[in-house]
Amino acid sequence: MKELHSALETAGVSVRMQPPLPPAEVWSIPKDGWGQAAQIAKSRQWRWSAGWGEELGASFRINALLARTGQYLLLRTEVPKDAPTLPSQAPYYPAADRPERHTRDLLGIAFEGGDDRRWIRHQAWEESAFPLRAGFPLGGFPLPQTPPDADYPFAQAHGAGVYEIPVGPVHAGIIEPGHFRFQAVGETVLRLEERLGYVHKGIEKLAVGRPMAALARLAGRVSGDTTVGHAWAACLAMERALGMEAPARAAYLRAVCAERERIANHLWDMAAILNDIAFTFGYYQFGRLREEVLRTNRALFGHRLLMDAVVPGGVAVDLDAQGISRLRREIARLRRELDELLPIVDRNASVGDRLYGTGRLSVEDAADLGCVGYVGLASGQDLDVRRDCPYPPYDRLKVRVPVEEGCDVGARFWVRYKELRIALRLLETLLERLPDGPVRVALPVPEEGAEGLGIVEGWRGEIVAYVRFGAEGQIARFFPRDPSWLNWPALERLILDNIVPDFPVCNKSVNGSYSGVDL
Known part of the structure; x- marks a missing residue:
């Protein structure tokens, strides 16, 4: 420095x-x-x-x-x-x-010197209206009908045989809206440009004036599949602004929830990647395992996705001896199932043919874009906040970080698998070392102007939350940065020179959150 x-x-x-x-x-x-x-x-x-x-x-x-x-x-x-x-x-x-x-x-x-095209606003507001300014009302000035965003200046296709394929923003599946504009020759992709931000939620504006507990609930809804990661980052930011730490037992339970969130999402992504190459057996098996994890979440923490488990000053739910025993049995069962499933996937020639060499993101491109999480790890970026800038309880644990340089869909698949196995080991250690004590402490009213920064390793990678307090302990500014801000642009590079039919599996191997970048 x-x-x-x-x-x-x-x-x-x-x-x-x-x-x-x-x-x-x-x-x-x-x-x-x-x-x-x-x-x-x-x-x-x-x-x-x-x-x-x-x-x-x-x-x-x-x-x-x-x-x-x-x-x-x-x-x-x-x-x-x-x-x-x-x-x-x-x-x-x-x-x-x-x-x-x-x-x-x-x-x-x-x-x-930057790109001056609209990104998040589309046509919902006039050019002179800026919704995050103090004088702009939360409800805005809604039009009877928002004009279509038909004139967005995508890069134009040129050359003999070059044609465009518009995909989205409305998709055939039940997913969030996003537009992908391809330029191709035959089946080979020459260029891809993304257009996101179709459902502006107003997260940053909604945060203003909220008390701490309400902000934690809002943060947990930035991206529903990362409710633990975002809530933890926001709570960590608030606690640091106050110069406080959550109790030791709460920190361990937060990590238990975070590692379970990592496991459930990696299982689902592995299932979806296999589904996109028509390996239906793998899709059903990994999806079944994820469902079992979610049902245990519901039984022990009150919510399948662990929503609202992390709160300012600690956690909302404790684990008793029976719950700990159930988690240990589930860890053992998951290991046995994975030991049987992974060789089937690994030895299947058709799976390897579709995953290896597809969607290569070079080490140089990953570094240039600042990719994090499994996208970065699969392309040589040795980054993990739990190890590199640890926060409780990871400052007392050894966190292994799987780095690959295969750079393709296969590497991103196997990084997920390795992270999953590492998470199972971490869960065992967390449960074994779980300290006694309270799971939540009351927080004092913060001083006006107090600021905090929370940085945690979510299942997609590094999550950043910034919080500044206003008068009477209310939130004056909240900004959450999902890993997808850094990983979505990677899709535009790794799809180049691949065939159009491989876009679904390339996209799923990145699995950026639409909601996470659509604040």
Whole structure:
């Protein structure tokens, strides 16, 4: 970090050290050096993790979270409301493109040198309306009918034999809306462009004025399949803003829930990947195992998806001896089933033919995009918050991280499997070491302006939550960054030179959350 500080100062970008937001150092820099700071950080292998804006009186504050080898650095700058322009960081960090467009659409900050096409707003608001500003009502100004987003300027197809295939936003299956615009020759994909954000939920606006418990419930609904991960990140941010920690037993139970969320989702993704290559036996078997995990969740924690299990100051549900015994039996049963199923998958020639070599995301592309979780791990990115920047109880555990360099759908399948087996071992350790004590403590009313940053390893990868408190302990600003912000762009690269019929399995191997990026 000293090296980066020195490089910025040498380049004429002055740095003002601010009070840290653990686990991040905080540096304030002038707005004119915003783009240059990104260029210098990228040249020193800092990864772009998250970006968001805030309204502060007569100015806007823009944040960019960078990471390297377990260290986090939060860069900040401010722009006046009457001239809200800033150099874009996207020319150096592709991952910054969509978050910058999101910030521009909702706050009205122009990022010079970046993509100026609408991202999250579509046609729901006038060009001069910015829904995240304080004066904009929560309900907005709804039109009788929103105009169709027919004029979005997708890149155009050119050349003899090149044609376009529009897919979505409404799909044949019961999934969330997203548009995929293919350009192809024959069956070979030359280009893919994504268009997401069709169901703007207003999460950031809904958070304003909420008490802590209500924010945790909202965070758990950013992406329903990651309710534990997002709620934990938000609660960790609030607790850090207060300078407090959840009780030790609560931390262990949070990890139990997080690892169960990881197991259930990896089982379902493995099932879906096999379904997309017509290996129906695998689809049913892995889907059956996931269903058993969800039923145990319902019995022991009150909800199949573990919703609202993580609360500010701890957890909502404890485990008794009978519940612990049931979890241990389930772990043993899952291991036996996997020992039988995986050889069947591994030895099936048709499965290997469809998975290996399909949807390759090079190590260089994964690093350039800042991919996290199984997408990054399968392409050589050795990243895991539980190990690299541990938080309780992972700071007392050894977390193995499976890194592959196969870079294809097969590698992403096997990383999920290895993470699943690692999660089962972690669960055993968590249950064995589960300490006695309370599972929840009351939290005091936070001071106005108190801030916190929560960073946890969700099942898709690194999750970031930022919280700032206003008056009377109410939330003034909440920003959740789902891993899908970093992983969705990978699909546009890994599909290139594949055939159109392989898009479903390539897409499923990434499995980005539509909801997670559609705040």
